[in-house]
Amino acid sequence: MLRLYDTRRRAIHPVRAPGRAVTMYVCGVTPYDTTHLGHARTFLTFDLLARILEATGHPVRYVQNVTDIDESILQRAARDNVGWRELGKREERAYLADMKRLRWRRPDVICHATQELPAMFTLVRALERRGAAYTLPRGVYFPVAAQPRYGELSGLSAAAMKRILVGQDDAKLEDPGRRDPRDFALWRFVDDGPTWPSPWGRGRPGWHLECSSMIRHHLGDQIDIHGGGADLIYPHHENEIAQSETASRKRPFSRTWAHVGAMRLGGKKMSKSDGNMVFVRDALNVTDPRALRLYLLDRHYRKPFDHDEASLDRARLRAAALGDALGRGRSGAVGRAGPAREALSALEDDLNVVRALKIVEWAAPRAEAAERAELRTVARIVGVI
């Protein structure tokens, strides 16, 4: 059985879903820019996670969102003088094409914020019934005080959060009448740009609301695995927990929280604001998809990963060598013992790809036909042959 590190409990626990599919939700992209290696690493990590579960007989129901309405899309659309919907659709297509080239195990559902407004309203109504929403002139807010465990995921104290919020530019944009400076918008009343009618007035949804309501809509009140980049822990995932657990009165909202470490360039996290990104598209110009998968997955997913051209280049040789050693033959069921079993066990041990690949690379040139077939199975789970 797969064992995974859970950010909330800060320990490794087995992923159990007896008699049903494992439910997994991963925070996706806001499509206004091209897919970079950080996106690819994160999504390939959950691709691998799903493949491991499925290969070991555990069906998976995987949902991922596309934030197709967001201030950043509106800004980019204005800058480039294109319609925000047009921009979003174009960038989403590009992103899906990039991921397809990486042989991404696509989510079973890819949902869009603009298509889920009814689900969002339902969630806000549920929060209202719990007394966990209040309306101010500039928006409907969630009172953080309604959630006694707020801060559990990130480990931040209330004082620490407030200290952080004081220095933020966005804090000035929030409604000054909030009961607590940590309270966040469920729905914003805005006049400019695209807006939607809601029971509270025209406006746009708060971005934390999107994920909570989509999860509830597509997967239910509680899920097995919630994933995303480590940069989303606070405030995004913390706020999701607050909304969802308050609305459903069920906890935990997600049994396991899996966060992928940052992809860095020059010692700094790749990010849109810093512009220090390496795009998947460009990487695929100098290497091939299997090699890029090998490169991105051959570092433990929770660790930060410094992009290194030399390593990327080497990955091509490694993938080619594995291809030569394992050939194109059939996959074989992994037996109870032997290198393929050891490699598969490594994958099940909090996705230890490094150990698994090392075993496969060592065993592949030495293996007989039957064993090679087993090794192919593991190599194909990782997607490197």
Place this chain on the structure above:
RNA sequence: GGCGUCGUCGCCAAGUGGCAAGGCAAGGGUCUGCAAAACCCUCAUCGCGGGUUCGAUUCCCGCCGACGCCUCCA
């Protein structure tokens, strides 16, 4: 301030309570008209100080240091 990752050969990076993977670079060699490629060989007492132990790089405590995140962000 908090959360987190990490300090292992010149560089990247695994790993283990008992001789420290691998890759790149470097040096030597085989081969070659010279070279390239290929192949072979060589190359580390694991940040500092305590503790536990027969024995710690590996476990515990403290320290020093690096970096990231906490702002939209995967």
